[in-house]
Amino acid sequence: MICRLASIKDVKQGSWYEYSLQTDNGLFSVMLRFDNGVYHGFENSCPHQGRRMDYAAGEFLISETGTIVCPAHGAEFNPNNGLCVNGPCLGESLKPVQVKVNEKDIFAIIE
Numbered sequence: 279m280i281c282r283l284a285s286i287k288d289v290k291q292g293s294w295y296e297y298s299l300q301t302d303n304g305l306f307s308v309m310l311r312f313d314n315g316v317y318h319g320f321e322n323s324c325p326h327q328g329r330r331m332d333y334a335a336g337e338f339l340i341s342e343t344g345t346i347v348c349p350a351h352g353a354e355f356n357p358n359n360g361l362c363v364n365g366p367c368l369g370e371s372l373k374p375v376q377v378k379v380n381e382k383d384i385f386a387i388i389e
């Protein structure tokens with residue numbers, strides 16, 4: 279299923295965004311990051327216990343080294359590939375979401 283996440287307006291380099299999509303299986307939350315011309319998409323669900331990665335809607339904890347930090351128990355993830363590099367789920371990864379972009383919109387491909 280391809281879902282439209284948003285229209286591209288002023289996406290900022292290195293920032294994280296959250297989009298919730300209504301799917302046939304219920305609400306699906308996508309974390310999106312734009313970095314050097316590439317969009318990285320992940321399910322908004324920590325592999326440790328499945329908690330959301332944003333501490334408030336669309337608000338994420340970023341460490342001084344740039345890792346994204348789960349607010350529940352502090353697992354840290356590489357922002358480019360979602361690999362847990364520190365914390366209770368070390369070696370596990372955020373589940374990637376394939377992202378497609380055209381001239382004005384961002385889409386997520388949800389399996």
Ligand code: FES
Pocket residue numbers: 324325326327328329348349350351352353365366367
């Ligand atoms: S649920 Fe994310 S570290 Fe525990």
